[in-house]
Amino acid sequence: MASAAISRGEILHLYRSLLRTARQFCDYNIREYTKRRTIDAFRQNQNLTDSSAISAAYSDGKSQLDVAKRQAIVYSLYAPTIKSVMEA
Amino acid sequence: MALRAAVLHHIRVPVQTLRLKTNPCAPSGSIRLMSSHDDHLTKEEVVDRVVSVIKSFPKVDPSRVTPEVHFQKDLGLDSLDNVEIVMALEEEFKLEIPDKEADKIDSCNLAIEYIHNHPLCLYGFDPHAGIANNPSLFEKSSIGRTGIWHIVPNDY
Numbered sequence: 001m002a003s004a005a006i007s008r009g010e011i012l013h014l015y016r017s018l019l020r021t022a023r024q025f026c027d028y029n030i031r032e033y034t035k036r037r038t039i040d041a042f043r044q045n046q047n048l049t050d051s052s053a054i055s056a057a058y059s060d061g062k063s064q065l066d067v068a069k070r071q072a073i074v075y076s077l078y079a080p081t082i083k084s085v086m087e088a
Numbered sequence: 089m090a091l092r093a094a095v096l097h098h099i100r101v102p103v104q105t106l107r108l109k110t111n112p113c114a115p116s117g118s119i120r121l122m123s124s125h126d127d128h129l130t131k132e133e134v135v136d137r138v139v140s141v142i143k144s145f146p147k148v149d150p151s152r153v154t155p156e157v158h159f160q161k162d163l164g165l166d167s168l169d170n171v172e173i174v175m176a177l178e179e180e181f182k183l184e185i186p187d188k189e190a191d192k193i194d195s196c197n198l199a200i201e202y203i204h205n206h207p208l209c210l211y212g213f214d215p216h217a218g219i220a221n222n223p224s225l226f227e228k229s230s231i232g233r234t235g236i237w238h239i240v241p242n243d244y
Contacts, residue, residue, distance in 0.1 A: 012171055013187055019175050042168055 005051055006058050014061050015042055021065060024072040028084035034068060134204045138196060141180050145173060158195040170194065183208060 015038065022034035045057045135155050143150040148163055159165045159173060174190045177183075181203055185193070193199050 008167070009191070012167060012191065015168060016171050016175070016187060016190065019171070023179075039168075039172070046166075046168070 005055055011042075011058065014058065014065065018061070018065050018068065021068045021072055024076075026076055026079040028086050030071075030075065129204070131200075131204055134200055137180060138177065138200050138203065141176050142173060142196060145169075145176065153196070155196050155200060160194065174199075177203065181206075 018038040019035060022031055022038065025031040025034065041061070045054075048054050048057065139153055139155060142148055142157075143153050147165060147169060152163060157163060159170050160167070165173070170193070171190070174185060174193055177193075177199055178185050183203070183206055185202070189202060193202060
C-alpha cells in the first residue's frame with residue numbers, strides 16, 4: 001500500500017471507521033451489507049500503486065463514510081420494532 | 089425468543105416437590121450478577137475467548153492458532169485482517185479499543201494483555217446463555233446451591 005500523500009495509517013483509520021459505523025445500524029441487513037462492501041472494496045483496491053488512484057479511492061471512501069454516518073442516524077429514528085430473524 | 093425457548097428446553101429437569109417449610113433462602117432466587125468479588129475476567133478466560141475469536145475468523149487456519157501467534161507473521165494475514173480481528177475482539181468483549189491501541193495489537197499475546205488489563209471487562213459469563221448454561225453463575229445462584237428447581241408453595 002505505497003502512497004505518497006495518504007499514509008497507511010489513514011487508510012486503516014478509514015477502514016476501521018467504516019466498520020464501526022456499520023455496527024451502529026439497527027437493521028441487520030444494512031449492517032452486514034456495509035461490512036461486506038467495505039471489506040470487498042478495500043481488498044479490491046489493495047494493490048493500487050498510482051498515487052492519484054489511491055487518493056481518488058480514499059476520498060471516495062471518505063464520502064461513503066459520511067453517507068453511512070448520516071444514514072445510521074436517520075435509520076435509527078425509524079428503527080423497526082421487530083428484529084430480523086437472523087438476530088436471535 | 090428462540091433463545092428463550094432453547095434455554096427453557098435446557099431447564100427441563102424433573103421437579104423435586106420438596107415442601108419448603110424451613111427454607112432459609114429467599115423465594116425469588118436472588119442472583120448477584122455483578123458481585124464485587126469477581127469483577128474481572130481471569131486470564132484463562134480471556135485467553136480462551138480470544139483464541140476462539142481468532143479461530144472463528146474465516147481466513148485463519150484454526151490448528152495454527154496458539155496464544156502466542158502473530159497475526160501477520162504466523163497466520164499470514166495482512167493489516168486489513170488485523171483491523172477486522174481487532175473489531176471482532178471488540179465485539180466479543182464489548183469494549184471500545186481506541187485506534188492508537190488497536191494499531192499496536194499485532195499478535196494474540198498483545199490482544200490478551202490489552203484485554204486483561206482493560207478495566208471494563210466485566211463479563212465473566214455469557215449474558216444470553218441463561219443461568220443454566222453459565223457454570224460460574226449457576227453455582228452461585230440459589231438454584232445451583234440447593235439443587236431445587238421448582239419452589240412449590242406451601243398450601244395452608
